[in-house]
Amino acid sequence: MVSARIDTKFQGYKDVPPGLHCLTWQAASHSEEMITTGLRTALFLYTSSEQTVAREYHQRADAWHTIGHVDDHADVIVSPEYLETIERQLAPYASDPPWRSLVIRLNTNPITFYRVFQCTSNTDASCDSFSSLAEHEDFTSDQELRQTFPKQQGIPLSSGTTHPRTQDARDDVNILVEGAHSDHESDKTSSSDDHSSSTHIPHSGMDQLHFTPFPLQRSWPPEARGIERTRYSQDKSWLLDQVIKRAQAADHAYARSLARGNTINDSAEHDALLREMELVFVLFQQVNNADACNHWLALITLFCRTASRLGAPEIYAMHPCEWQPELPDHAPQLEAHIAFLQLLTTQMRVLHENLWTDQLPVEQDRLLTDLAELRSNMARALGAYAATHKDSPSLAYQPHDKLIHAWSAFSATTKDRFQWTLDASLDEETEALNEVEHGEDAPVFRKSGGIFKAHTRLNKAPAKLRAYDYAERNGYVRGLVKEIIHDAGR
Numbered sequence: 001m002v003s004a005r006i007d008t009k010f011q012g013y014k015d016v017p018p019g020l021h022c023l024t025w026q027a028a029s030h031s032e033e034m035i036t037t038g039l040r041t042a043l044f045l046y047t048s049s050e051q052t053v054a055r056e057y058h059q060r061a062d063a064w065h066t067i068g069h070v071d072d073h074a075d076v077i078v079s080p081e082y083l084e085t086i087e088r089q090l091a092p093y094a095s096d097p098p099w100r101s102l103v104i105r106l107n108t109n110p111i112t113f114y115r116v117f118q119c120t121s122n123t124d125a126s127c128d129s130f131s132s133l134a135e136h137e138d139f140t141s142d143q144e145l146r147q148t149f150p151k152q153q154g155i156p157l158s159s160g161t162t163h164p165r166t167q168d169a170r171d172d173v174n175i176l177v178e179g180a181h182s183d184h185e186s187d188k189t190s191s192s193d194d195h196s197s198s199t200h201i202p203h204s205g206m207d208q209l210h211f212t213p214f215p216l217q218r219s220w221p222p223e224a225r226g227i228e229r230t231r232y233s234q235d236k237s238w239l240l241d242q243v244i245k246r247a248q249a250a251d252h253a254y255a256r257s258l259a260r261g262n263t264i265n266d267s268a269e270h271d272a273l274l275r276e277m278e279l280v281f282v283l284f285q286q287v288n289n290a291d292a293c294n295h296w297l298a299l300i301t302l303f304c305r306t307a308s309r310l311g312a313p314e315i316y317a318m319h320p321c322e323w324q325p326e327l328p329d330h331a332p333q334l335e336a337h338i339a340f341l342q343l344l345t346t347q348m349r350v351l352h353e354n355l356w357t358d359q360l361p362v363e364q365d366r367l368l369t370d371l372a373e374l375r376s377n378m379a380r381a382l383g384a385y386a387a388t389h390k391d392s393p394s395l396a397y398q399p400h401d402k403l404i405h406a407w408s409a410f411s412a413t414t415k416d417r418f419q420w421t422l423d424a425s426l427d428e429e430t431e432a433l434n435e436v437e438h439g440e441d442a443p444v445f446r447k448s449g450g451i452f453k454a455h456t457r458l459n460k461a462p463a464k465l466r467a468y469d470y471a472e473r474n475g476y477v478r479g480l481v482k483e484i485i486h487d488a489g490r
Contacts (some may be wrong), residue, residue: 011089018049019100019107024286025057041128042287046110046121052078064124098350102282105275111264112247112275115254116210127283133209133291211276212247214239216298237309240302244336247272270336273299274343281347297363303340304374309333312381332381334399341406345413353417371422378407
């Protein structure tokens with residue numbers, strides 16, 4: 001990230017790349033309880049190519065305004081001659097690869113950002129450490145669930161509160177972000193509601209963040225009863241499907257409300273939800289927003305506990321080796337989880353190495369439990385798919401190989417940064433099974449009139465393992481097959 005200490009000589013940044021930018025600041029505090037630091041606040045804005053953006057900081061309001069309090073939608077004209085006079089006061093903007101990778105989807109399509117902050121391309125958005133995201137709705141009855149669940153698209157999670165600002169002893173500071181004139185005239189139009197007589201940049205008020213809410217503790221459909229509720233509570237695939245659809249629908253609805261005629265061209269249905277995950281992580285990482293951290297962890301839990309979406313049978317379901325050919329195959333949906341793991345890997349790389357142990361030990365336990373559940377779901381899904389598609393390996397393994405590679409990269413990253421050993425129990429199981437899977441104790445089972453011996457290729461690196469190998473390493477194929485049919489003469 002780029003940082004600078006504001007003094008009388010500093011005037012802004014130059015050579016700013018287009019896309020989303022987050023300007024965070026921390027005013028000096030005069031409170032006895034917060035002597036060294038004040039409230040951490042962030043200003044978000046989008047820049048286009050060859051555009052100059054000018055903002056003025058006012059310490060009394062602890063907010064950013066347009067230079068000279070001009071009209072909100074008027075272009076700020078900055079002559080080349082003036083830029084030359086302040087060239088020495090403009091700090092070079094170093095293109096930061098971690099930041100660019102954190103908001104890659106938001107840079108491609110900013111509509112989710114506009115929806116969450118209820119702003120447009122002509123307005124800025126602000127939030128701080130205490131911007132509120134309320135707890136996910138706790139529906140008290142099935143009737144209430146039926147009435148409210150379909151309507152929960154892009155609504156604010158809370159009515160929000162206002163927070164007093166710490167006073168800054170510094171004089172007003174002008175910040176200019178240089179990058180020149182925008183060629184996209186369509187971005188200059190917005191709905192009539194955006195036109196205001198206010199002299200400062202309108203923003204979300206830092207009190208309403210419109211993320212897609214979901215009741216994590218009540219993850220069953222309205223018509224579920226009895227044992228179905230238990231199953232949906234453990235396997236949240238249905239809830240994940242609903243949240244993905246609602247996030248996408250909310251983006252389309254907000255794009256239509258802007259009356260700009262722009263269409264959303266997402267390459268995948270889950271892109272809208274992953275854009276939310278990018279944004280909520282930025283709020284957690286940049287402004288230390290605790291509610292954003294909870295929402296981010298809830299999204300991780302939601303993805304980790306979706307066994308049937310991955311194609312995994314239930315824990316106590318019939319083993320794949322016992323399935324009949326005429327039974328329908330599982331229809332796994334792996335693309336969302338592959339993208340989720342890739343994004344989560346990128347996010348973990350920018351977190352401080354001691355964050356979980358020093359500041360978030362309780363959250364670390366929760367996260368490790370969710371990740372263990374995800375690994376278990378992957379193992380069952382890969383074992384089931386390998387058993388039912390072994391006649392066409394070239395068609396069956398490609399998406400599962402991508403999932404394995406994404407998990408391997410994530411596991412290696414967390415081990416390097418946080419010393420998490422996500423595959424520790426897996427390695428211990430492999431050692432124990434290696435000692436007994438040869439000779440008379442080798443697991444053997446009968447299938448379609450033939451006798452097959454469970455085999456392994458454990459010398460390969462994890463990133464090169466095929467789907468069947470990965471399922472074997474997790475003990476799902478070898479361990480359970482040995483329990484079901486251990487006698488070669490059976």
